[in-house]
Amino acid sequence: MPQLEVDGAALTYDDEGPRDAQGVPLVFVHGWTADRHRWDHQLAHFAQKRRVIRLDLRGHGESSGAGVRTIAELADDVLALLDHLAVERCVLVGHSMGGMIAQTITLAHPERVERLVLVNSIGRMTYSRGRGLLMGVSTLVPFKLFVAANIQRAFAPGYPRDEIRAYVKASANTPREVVMTLYGAMRAFDVLDRVGEIRVPTLMVHGYHDIQLPVRQMLRMAKAYPDAEVRIIDAGHELPVEKPEELTRTLDRFVSVPA
Numbered sequence: 001m002p003q004l005e006v007d008g009a010a011l012t013y014d015d016e017g018p019r020d021a022q023g024v025p026l027v028f029v030h031g032w033t034a035d036r037h038r039w040d041h042q043l044a045h046f047a048q049k050r051r052v053i054r055l056d057l058r059g060h061g062e063s064s065g066a067g068v069r070t071i072a073e074l075a076d077d078v079l080a081l082l083d084h085l086a087v088e089r090c091v092l093v094g095h096s097m098g099g100m101i102a103q104t105i106t107l108a109h110p111e112r113v114e115r116l117v118l119v120n121s122i123g124r125m126t127y128s129r130g131r132g133l134l135m136g137v138s139t140l141v142p143f144k145l146f147v148a149a150n151i152q153r154a155f156a157p158g159y160p161r162d163e164i165r166a167y168v169k170a171s172a173n174t175p176r177e178v179v180m181t182l183y184g185a186m187r188a189f190d191v192l193d194r195v196g197e198i199r200v201p202t203l204m205v206h207g208y209h210d211i212q213l214p215v216r217q218m219l220r221m222a223k224a225y226p227d228a229e230v231r232i233i234d235a236g237h238e239l240p241v242e243k244p245e246e247l248t249r250t251l252d253r254f255v256s257v258p259a
Contacts, residue, residue: 001062006080009065012036013055013081017047024089024114025051026255029078031096031120032182033147033171035061038095041244042251053090055081057098059178066177071097071189074182075104082112091255093117095240096213097182100189106198107191116202117251120237122213123221124192147172147179156209156236167238195224202228203254205247207235229254 003010014036017025026046028039036054046052057074058065068074078101082090092113094102099121106113141149151168171179202225206218215232222228231250235242 003063004081004084006058006077007065008067009058009077010063011055011058011065011077011081012062013053014043015051015053015085016043017049017051019051021050023050023255024091025053025087027078027082027087027090027092028052028054029092029094029098029101030054030057030060031094031098032186033060033151033174033179034095035170037061038238038240039093042093042240042248045248045252053081053085053087057101059175066175066181068178068185069181070185071100071104072108074185075101075108078105079109079112088112089114091115091117093119093251094121095119096121096237097186100186100191103191103195103198106200107194110198110200113200115255116198116200117254118202118204118218119247120206120210120213120218120239121204122192122217123195123224124190124217125187125213126217143176143179144172147174150212154212154237156207156234156242159236159238159242163241167241192221192224195221196226199226201254203231203250204228205231205233205239205250207237207239207242208232209235210237212237 001012003012030038035056039054043052056063092102099118106116148168151171206215222230233243239247
């Protein structure tokens with residue numbers, strides 16, 4: 001796989017599909033402790049007809065590097081890759097933390113984003129007092145237990161246990177420093193008061209059973225967007241792998257509408 005050196009990290013990425021296709025490239029950004037393979041179904045579908053780019057964020061998957069402290073720094077990595085690939089404008093698709101990165105890029109560089117897709121993502125993490133206390137305490141347990149607890153609850157009831165265990169194992173392979181630092185970065189992320197500045201057509205797709213980032217938090221954000229379409233799917237937080245076909249169809253309809 002090709003890699004790009006950026007500020008001490010080697011970012012692994014895929015760049016597939018026809019370069020002469022109509023429409024700007026689709027750029028997929030995964031979430032916390034995941035990797036670019038969350039988008040396997042979408043890559044296989046869209047790369048048949050247009051350019052598709054996805055990457056492993058630093059410290060995730062096959063990318064090296066750590067030391068990143070904020071969502072904005074991850075956004076800089078994505079922008080560095082787009083610059084390297086001479087992508088001036090794109091459809092930006094982000095899942096969970098990847099959606100936070102996508103919003104950050106869109107707010108800072110709206111000229112580079114033709115459309116925005118947020119999958120199970122929000123503009124501000126909001127906790128009740130009880131859930132906030134639970135989240136704080138969870139960081140004190142052993143690392144693998146912390147990861148397992150967070151990943152297991154990301155899936156809707158009834159999702160195959162063997163597959164969940166495989167995702168837990170993969171997530172636990174993410175370096176502890178990266179996992180814990182970005183957990184804090186997500187909790188600190190807050191652009192809710194600025195999302196009204198985002199003027200590009202936006203699609204928000206969310207799992208009805210998402211307890212990581214509840215639907216009501218996404219809907220609170222959607223109200224502030226001037227041009228947002230909302231789609232709720234019968235899934236949990238891991239929509240790209242829980243309902244890949246339905247998500248792909250939803251994305252395809254959105255990106256196929258003339259700008």
